[in-house]
Amino acid sequence: MESQDSDLLREAISLPRSLHDALLDLHEHPYPHVPNPPPCKKRASVALVLRIRPTYNHWPDSQQTSLPPQDKTAPFKQRLDTFFSQDWVRNGEPEALFIKRASRVGDRWTGHVALPGGKRDPEDADDKAAAIREASEEVGLDLTTDDCIYVGNLPERVVSTGWTSVPLMVLCPYIFLLTCSDSPTLRLQPTEVASTHWVPLRALLSPSHRTVEYVDMSQRYAKTAGFIARLTSRYILGLMEFSAVKLRPSESLQCSPAPGSFAEDSRAAPSLLQRFKTWCFNNQTASDSQNRPLLLWGLTLGILADFLDMLPPHTALQLWEYPTFTSPDLRLIISILTYRLRKRNKLQVKSGSKPSNTAVDSQTAALAVIDAADTKHTHNEVSIGGLGTGRYYGPSTRENLDGNGYAVGIMLKGYYARLRIAIQILLAWRAAISSVAVIYAWRLVRRRY
Secondary structure (H helix, E strand, O other): OHHHHHHHHHHHOOHHHHHHHHHHHHHHOOOOOOOOOOOOOOEEEEEEEEEEEOOHHHOOOHHHOOOOHHHHHOOHHHHHHHHHOOHHHHOOEEEEEEEEEOOOOOOOOOOOEEOOEEEOOOOOOOHHHHHHHHHHHHHOOOOOOOOEEEEEEOOOEEEEEOOOOOEEEEEEEEEEEEOOOOOOOOOOOOOOEEEEEEEEHHHHOOHHHEEEEEEOHHHHHOOOOOHHHHHHHHHHHOOEEEEEEEOOOOEEEEOOOOOOOOHHHHOOOOOHHHHHHHHHHOOOOHHHHHHOOOEEEHHHHHHHHHHHOOOOOOOOOOOOOOOEEOOHHHHHHHHHHOHHHHHHHHHHHHHOOOOOOOOEOOOEEEEOOOOOOOOOOOOOOOEHHHEOOOOOOOOOOOOOOOOOOOHHHHHHOOHHHHHHHHHHHHHHHHHHHHHHHHHHHHHHHHHHO
């Protein structure tokens, strides 16, 4: 009986059919180009590569492995309809390609799960060309072949870093669909990619795979503050907690290191002081970074959130949790201080208000794209660790937004300003408690002596 119910549910919510509709909508309604704000000159592009994995009972014939080459000149809708009309596609499992970045000293995204991509070079014709080139260089995937369909773009984001509102780069996500049934042969760049992972979209949408990522915010003071200052910050604030998704890949490929790249094996054992610092700040060593679980969070999760909420059961935003801290008293203060704000922002999402686009992680934030006429929004509002929402300099021209595409930005609007207030309240609270404790201890001492 349960098996029949699950089959009926699967038939009622056909992910391939919903994916077809979502890709068609994205192609027909592209998001606007976001120019670089002054004085930012850097642009970066990432590729969201999708495929359909055949299931055992619906394996394609040898003649159905991909679309005929001549179909590449056909209109997009015709190519998409032809591909999704195949039996193995209608009954297949849609999947997305992720990479785990190689561990590199000084790289703020070392060891993170991400999409293939990188910064735009001067020789790139446009942002899309940068995404195609980076996918070829990092994972050896050619996105210009006949068995690959370019779908369109997701919202472009202005990424800032640190406490300042100075933009770091413009991040441009693009979507590509592979039409072959066979797994493409990948060639991983050892200095850039540690591994690749094909993850079913159904797993990304599953509530059981939702989790959190803990980030030590004291690490952002590593170059500007001493050990005691960092330890004090860690003690007061605890770890910061971000919404994340556990990845359960259907297929993974580990990068084979180049000859002579095992230098880490010959390193001396860390000193007692180094071990103590690692324990205090929960720092990630190179080996720890390679062995950490696959978690999708931060900027990459923000990009995927724009896309996943277009697919059934349309609960990607409901499963998203607000960032907070592990310190119990700070957590309580944040919960009380932001209750009405969170409730109001969620109502705005449901009402389909014109949204902004924001994605966050421990060190960067994607600033919102808001019309210049919107003077009520704080200019470049950036908060803890560079996290927050802000006003951008260019217009948003897409008129048919349904409130879902940038919904995370709506939900975060004003949140980090309250977070800063919560930290100030916490410091005052801790100072008051400490003062009372010191006075009480002093009185006890005086009574005894």
